[in-house]
Amino acid sequence: MGRYVLGRLLQLVPVLFLISLIVFAVMHLLPGDPALLMLAGAEGGAISPERLEELRAQMGLDDPLPIQYLNFVTGALQGDLGQSVRFQVPVSELIGDRFGSTLQLAVAGLAVAVLIGLPLGIIAAARKGGWIDTLCMTLSYVGSSMPVYWLGLLLVLLFSFTLHWFPSAGGSGWKALVLPSVTLGLLSAGVLARLIRSSMLEVSTEDYMRTAFAKGLPLRLVILRHGLKNAMIPVLTMIGLQFGALLAGTVVTETVFSRPGLGRLIVNAILSKDYPLVQGAILFLAVVYLLVNLAVDIAYAWLDPRIRYGTS
Template sequence: MPTYLASRLLNALWVLFGVTTLVFFLIHWVPGDPVAVMLGESATAADTEALRHALGLDQPLADQWVAFLTGVLSLNLGSSLYYHEPVFSLLLERLGATLELSALAFLVALVVALPLGLLAAARKDSVWDRSAMGFSLVGVSIPNFWLGPLLVMVFSLGLGWFPVSGREGVLSVVLPAVTLGTGLAAVLSRMVRSSLLEVLGEDFIRTARAKGLDSRTVLVRHALRNAWLPVLTLLGMQLGALLGGAVVTEIVFNWPGVGALLVESIQRRDYPVVQGCVLLISLSYVLVNLVTDLLYVKADPRIRLGQSQ
């Protein structure tokens, strides 16, 4: 296990290095000048050059890259060109909102997907199966930027049950969480169904039924426990995306999370904040995938044995 964990950590560090380096150069190559955005069109050439020098943007790109990597190693992500605050502080302010939205969206997905997947697998080719898979198809097909405004029109403007946007009170997170969790629930329910159907054809399932166990016990205690590996893969990928910040959902509902901060910073050419947001998103992906790999080893020890051979 220590060797396996060290290997995964080394791979994670290489991924983080590659992603942050790529984003650093891409954001500097994108057309647009942050100094011009900050000073406006009426700024003089002397003021522009002075501000560029003060921000270190007149240095060679390679020197800026080395300074950025040095700052990352010392947990210093620089200061925002727009807010004039440390990037680390800005990320901490927005991270709580993203974690709250991601956790509730993940809960919505699990509550909806697991019963649907179990029901569809247990009643294969029945009306229940077709209905569950029909919901899955609709959920996958509807984009967040359409579902979000639709929920707002019905439940906020029409019925007045929930706030339209923002993060004020407990009810304000309901519609964003449902919007974000619906797509994940649709994909997850199909994965649960297909994994269960594959396991239900195994010999040990027939043995369990031959012993007289009821269908519910066979499905939940035997089949579901052995169908978790593909589901874990999907959960790891989707949870990484949620923690990284659901950009579209946060923009639609004016949710003050990391995704919204990333979009705002791109528009303002706020290089340090963009780099900090991408680094945080990459780190969340890497950590979630690392935890998923460790759960793989816990769920199936043969994976660990395969790594050591």
Template sequence: MAGYLLKRLLGLLPTLLIVAVLVFLFVHMLPGDPARLAAGPEADQQTVELVRQDLGLDKPITTQFVDFFWRMLHLDFGQSLRTKRPVATEIADRFMPTLLLTIAAMVWSVVFGMAIGIASAVYRNKWPDRLGMTLAVSGISFPAFALGMLLMEVFSVYLGWLPTVGADSWRHYILPSITLGAAVAAVMARFTRASFIEVVREDFVRTARAKGLNERVVLFKHCMRNALIPVVTMMGLQFGFLLGGSIVVETVFNWPGVGRLLVDAVTMRDYPVIQALVLLFSLEFILINLVVDLLYGFINPTIRYR
């Protein structure tokens, strides 16, 4: 296990290097002049040039890349072109609200998604299965921004039960987490159903039932462990997507997270912030995939890492 973990961690380096090169080239291909945006629409050309020199954008592109890569090796992502604050500070201030929102959305979506999936598999082709899959298809098909606005209209405007913006209390997390986790719950339900249906057809399940074991014991002791392997894989992928892809939900609810930070950075062509956020999202996916692979060994002890 230790050797496998070390090998995977060393494999992070070339992957992050490739991502760093691609994101540097991508952000410098974005249309618009960051110096003009930073100087303001009323600034003359001389002021724009002074701002460009101050931001280091007057240097050749190769020099800018070498500077960026050297700072990245020292975990220094520079200063935001928009706020003049260190990029690490900008991200640190916004990361925790996004992480807590993602965890809240993931917890309820996994619980409800797996419950619906198991019920649909147990009562396959009956009304619980049809109802559960109808809800799953609806959750996948309904756009997140439309669901968010609908929830705000009902629970905030008409009923006045929940706040619409901010992240000051647990009540602020309810509507955004429901909006963010709806599609995940739907995906989890479908994957859990498919996985359980496949497992319950195995010979060891028929043997367990032939021994006279209680159906709950068969499902949750014998089927659950084997059915969780593809479900855990999907959980890890969905958690990564939620953590790095909550831009729409954060925009709808004016959430103070990294999604809104990325939108603002792209709008203002804030190169250092964009580069750091994309690298962060890539690192998150790599680490989450590593954690998922390690969880396989705990779920199914027959899996060994070489």
């Protein structure tokens, strides 16, 4: 198991290098002076030559590109992602302040996805070929096909402006989390529903399932005790991957519902051309996503020893 984990960690190195290179290149591929663009977006109005030179020196923009990239990577490894041009505070501090809200939303969205997707998939597999199966799969396709921003606005219109059940934006407490988490979780719910249906149908042909039916066990007991347990291995993998995707996918949801999370921070940083903040936040989310994927791979290898021994 240790060799497998070490191998997966070593595979992350070139991926992290490529991500850091792409994130670093974003600022330098833009036409014009990056320092001038950042000051124009963050401060507006007339920009003094002194302020421009101060920012260039602060960010090391006068150094050759290889030196700038080396400084960027070295700082990132030490937890230093630079300083926000707009807020004049370290980027890592801003990320730390906002990440809790984003993590809360991603966990709530994943809970919605599991609570909706798993029952839909199980029911569809149990009623394969019938109208219930068709209805469940139709609902899963609809849920996974709706654009997040459109669904969010639709939920706000119905549950905030019409029924007045939940706040439309901002707020605190569980009510403020309901609409954003449903908006974020429905997409993953459709994916999980189709996967659990496929997994359940695959294990339904196994000998132990036929034996359970031959013993006269009720359908519900066979599905929950024998089928679901063995069908959950690929589903657990997908749940982990979906959690990483939900963390990275909060940008639109937080913008629609005005939540003070990392996604909304990135949008505001892009609009104000605060490139150090954009770079740091995107790099942070990419690393979190990779670590979640790594944790999923390790859990999968622990559940199924064939993975770590290369026999599957």
